[in-house]
Amino acid sequence: MAQEATGRGGRSAGRAGRAAGPRGFAFVGRERELAAVVGALTARPAVVLVQGEAGVGKSRLVAEASAVLRGRGVGSVLGGCHPLREPLPFGPVIDALETVGPLLRPDARIGAAAGALSPLLPDLADRLPPPPDGPADPAGRLRAVLGATRALLTAAAPVVLTVEDLHWADDATRELLLLLAGGLPDGVGLVLTFRGEEQAGPLLGKAFRRPAGTTLLDLALQRLDPAAVSRLAGSALGVRPTGELSRVLYERSAGLPLIAEEDLITLAAEPDAAERPELLGVPRSLREVLAARIEPLSGPAHALVEAAAVVAVPAREELLLRSADLTDAQGSDALVEALARSVLVEHAPDSYGFSHTLAGRAVYDGLPGPRRTRLHRRVLALLAAQDPPPLVQLAHHTRALGDTERWLVHARAAIDQALAVGDQGTAAMLLRQILDLPGLSTGELGEAARSLAEAIGYTAEATDATIAALRRIVATPGLAPAVRGEIRARIGNILRTRDGGSAGVEDLETAAGELEADNPAHAAKTLAVIASMDTGDATAAERSAWMDRALAIVDRIDDPETAAIVHTNRLVSLPACASPGVPGLIAALPRRSDNPRLLFTTVIGLSNAAEIALCVGLDGRVAAWAEEAVALGERAGLPGLVVYSSSYPVLLEWTSGNWQRWDTALAAYRTRFPDSPVTDTGLLGAAQGVVAAARGHAGEAAERFRRAVGQDATGVLTLPSAAGLARLSLAAADPDAAWQVLAPAVRLLRRRELWPFAFDLLPTAVETALLRGDRAAASALVTDHAAGTTGLECPGADAEHQLAEGLLLVEGSPVEAAAAFERARAGWLAIGRPYPAALAAERAAAAAGTADPEAAAAALTEAIAVLDGLGAVTDASRCRHRLRGLDRSKPRGPRDPAGLLSPRERQVADLLARGARNKDIAAALFLSERTAEHHVAAVLRKLDTTRKALRDAGR
Known part of the structure; x- marks a missing residue:
């Protein structure tokens, strides 16, 4: 039977029974809400958001739900956020996981990834795997803790993790919870409580979208009637x-x-x-209600309550007694009295405070100023004597005393401690307070701003207010150019990561100029980054100029790490990415080094080279580069890069025509990397759309294409999805709609000079322009494409150029067009991509059909065999339609006996099993709706079944 645990610094999740709560009160007025929470957490994985004002009963509702679930064998762990939390990376989550021990069965299998939590959970160290050689950067630590949290919760499942008062959470904790919520293990629930009125912006730093298969309940708790x-x-x-x-x-x-x-x-x-x-x-008012409760207390108890209000966090008895200046005997009786009258409550063994933050605030606000000041001084002295001292609390009390000089000392020490343990959120909170301090010198202001920019750069999502504050500091007169450049570069990188597109590029370019004199290495890396970005509106000429500046800086400084970063970025810039010299440059990258940044650069180089090889049609190089990137990335502790590199072998299954293996590989990739940012975007997103369209699922294909394009319309890897959307419009005989999708993609193609990439964009755009009667636009595209690929190694682009040439020739010279299409087919076969080769063969047959129907029929028959093997029913049906049009005089074979499905009926049955309607079947198989209806009726009759039964069997 699973047990319940209590998080350090949090409330016990099982303190309240159905009949009576912690102070004897029944649970009333929340029956529907309780049923909703329990129901959602029963359908795990589940995310439950409970918002409501202070004192409305969020904690009680969660406690009641935990009690019900505990009776069903579901454990729970609880952590809470607090504005004065001492530095601890991902503190509220770690608080909760610290108590997960009783939920772990003796035979529980704990995944190796959980070892990353071993240093943070010393009480569980004997149960956890050894910690890995973790990455030093905060982003790497976040990924490691995320994986470890999933592994530990999986071992403890069924379990519910609750984090209360999320409005006080730091950004790093929010990001961890966002990623965790986006991929909860089976059997795990996540409950987050917060005050809506105190939560600015998205609860988890950015909008949370419910993953498929995860239950979501967003509950706003109202006051009692x-x-x-x-x-x-x-x-x-x-x-x-x-x-x-x-x-x-x-x-x-x-x-x-x-x-x-x-x-x-x-x-x-x-x-x-x-x-x-x-x-x-x-x-x-609550303040006066509490005053009435406190009034009957004895003098020592009254003093103890006031001291607790100033201490502000649950504290040990000794600290409260000394803060109130009471003897042990006085203090013990006073504490018992305050507890007996429910003014204070016990939060954990030897940890006492108010039952609610509002209660403590009400008492604090009622203290006379001199009394508050004396208590702050006494508490400050007691805390300073502790070993180690609680630095965040020291900063809080010195600030309350108005002692700016000492507050800065404690705040900076707390910031250093927070950064040392990887708690960027606490560091950022204190740095913001420093920036708000009037009278800081220019140097102090610049240093604080630089540190804040560094801290928030690794958290979930910097707010516009923070960015605006950094911009005000950048504009401060007298700030050193190098400091201004560092802050501006951080702003640019935050905006680039947060907003995509061209966001942040102007800041980064300006920062490079400010950095170049005193920090040329940073300037060179900054320029190389914006030169090689795969998003944004910068022209190829602008990017080339930035890269030239970066290379010029590298030539005059002795910095191997910077040189490696710049040259690696150069590999992925156009047209260098399609240069015949790329294999030599990749071979020269260092594979062994004591400098982790050099290895990081090598993994990026290998990974990007594999991706670009796919884009230009050099499929034979992809596997080796991707596999080496994965192996080196795992050895160097770079899991984020492993996620990207592992996607390219999956795509090879698609390009090589092994679509059944592609389905399996993609499913395995999703399981292994549930938080991969590329699963439904970029090349993987486009590939899924293409396969769905070929299999007759146009609606699914459109959704996948739109999702990929919607990520960032200026991203290079959205172009194949734009082409896919346009193809769907062409299939619906709507070239104007197709061009509406293609126009921005074509502008990006020209602006960025992306000619070497084979994304089906060129032939789709040429075909669409011709159908719209704009032959000049089609011809210009083909001409520019030829000029943009001259001298480059891009066989995929060469095959697409032959397709585009053939499209231009179809109307006037069909025989020459057929030859061009045949050259495209041969090009695709040489690369190892049977699907586009079969489509090129179809075009060749269509062009040569009248002149040589027998050859056209043979080509179509061969293409149909390939497409049938792939499962591309839409394309195969279209080819059969063309084949029937070539020669209608041949007698048809005998009808299939009853109970045996014909090939056409098998296709219809497959589509029915996937939930297709008659209209969808007609569109996929190039039939009239009436003919589709006849086929559907025949299938259901022969199989003696129903649509629903077929659909259920296909799931």
Whole structure:
């Protein structure tokens, strides 16, 4: 039976039973919400978002759901966010996982990836695999912790991970939770609670899209209605409250359970007030309710409560006693008194504080200024004496005292500690506070801004406000050019990563100029990056100029790492990527080095070379370069690059025509890399669209193409999906719609001079222009393509050029057109791509059909055999249609006996199994809808089945 655990610094997820909560209150007014949460967490993997104002009962709802699930054998772990958390990377999640031990069966198989958590979970170190040689960069640590968290939760499943008060989470924690939510293991639920009114921007840093197969519940918790408040009162008082009492309780609390409960504690202690609610005698605000609860306390207990409000976080008894300046005897009695009256609660063994942040804030705000100041000083001295000192809390108390100089010292120390342990989120929070400080010197301001830019560059998503703050600092008079350049370069990289397209490029180019004098290596790398970006609107000439500047800088400095980075980026720039010298340059990349950056550069070079080889039709080189990139990336601890490099062998199954193996390989890739950013974009996205269209699933194909194009319309790898969308419009006899999709892609093709890439864009654009009657545009494309590929090694582009030439010749010289199409076919076969070769053969047969019908029929028959083997039913059906048009005089063979499906009926049955409608079948097989209806009826009759049964069997 799974057990429940409690996260360090969090509330116990099982503290509240159905009948009574932590202070004796029944669970009322949330029955529907509880059912919804339990239902969602039963259908795991599941993500549950619970938002609501402070005190509305989010924690209680989660605790109730955990109790129900615990009775069904589902464990839970809990972590919470806090504004004064000490530095710990991904702290709230680590807090929760620290208590997962009781949920791990003795025979639990814990994946090797979980070893990355061993240093962060010392109490579980004996259960976890040894930590790997982790990557040093924050992004690498994030990936390692993500994989380890998944592995540990998988071992503990069924389990629910809850993180409360996410509005206080740092950016790194948000990013970890975003990635985790995007690929939860089976059997795992994730619950996130937050205050909507205190959450600026997306909860997890960027919009969360529910992954297929994951349950999502987004629940906004409302205040209790009057009837629920009355039931709450009855459970606390033991008797049904009078109508007057119920009315007063509801008016005072406005349905907020936290305030109603505080009133009910008072009523339970003063029975007369239950009959005469006016004896409560306090206004409706929580602050005054708490004041009424605190008033009867003894002097020592009162002092202890005030000290707890200033300490601000759950604390040990000793710290609270010393902060209140109480003896052990006084303090022990005072603490018992405060607990007995529910002013303070026990959060964990020897950890005491207010039941809710609002309660502590209410007490704190009610303290007179001199009293607050004395308490802050006393707490500060006590905390400073601890070993190690809690630096974030020290900074908090010195700031509250107005001691800017000491606050800066503690804040900087806390920042250094946070960065040392990889907690970029806490560092960024403190750096923002420093930037808001008036009177900082230019040097201090620049240093803080540079550090903040560094910290936020590795977190989920920098806000516009942060970017604006950095821009204001960049504009500060007197800032050193190199510092300004570093900050501006970070801004550019953040925008480039966050927004895509040309975002950040202007900042990066300007930064390179500012850096060149004092930091030429940084300047060269910056220029090389923007020269080789695969997105954006910069022209080929602009990119070439940036690369030339980078190379010129490299020539005058002695920096092997910078030289390697610049030259590797040069490999992927056009037209260098299709140069015959690329294999030699790849062979010269270092494979062994003590410098991890050099190995990182080599893996990037190998990975990019494999991708470009696919793009230009050099398929024979792809496997070796990709496999070496994967092996070296795994050895060097670069899992992010392994994700990209592992996709290219999958694509080879597609290009080589092994479409059944392609299905298997793609499924395995999804399983191995559930968070891969390229699974449904770029080349993989386009390939899935092409296969879906060929198999007769035009709707699925369109969706895949649109999704890929929608990622970034200025990205090079969106071009094949643009071509795929246009092909669907051409199949629907709508060349105008096709051109609407193609126009921006063609502009990008020209602007970037992407001529070596074989993305089907050129022949599709030429065919579309001809169908629209714009022969001049078609001819210009073919001419420019020839000029742009001269002297380059790009056999795929050469085959596409022959297709485009043939399209221009069809109308006036069909025999010459057929020859051009045949050359395209031969080119594709030489590369090893049977699918485009078969389509080229179809074009050749169509062009030569009238002149030599027998040769055309033979070519079509061969193409049909290839397409049938691939499962490309749409293309095979179109070829059969052409074949029938060549010679209708041949007698047909005998009809198939009843109960045996003809080849055509087998195609129809396959489409029915995939849920296709008659209209879809007609379009896929080039039939009229009426003919499709006859085939469907015959299939269902011969198989003695129904559409639904076929569809269910096909799942």
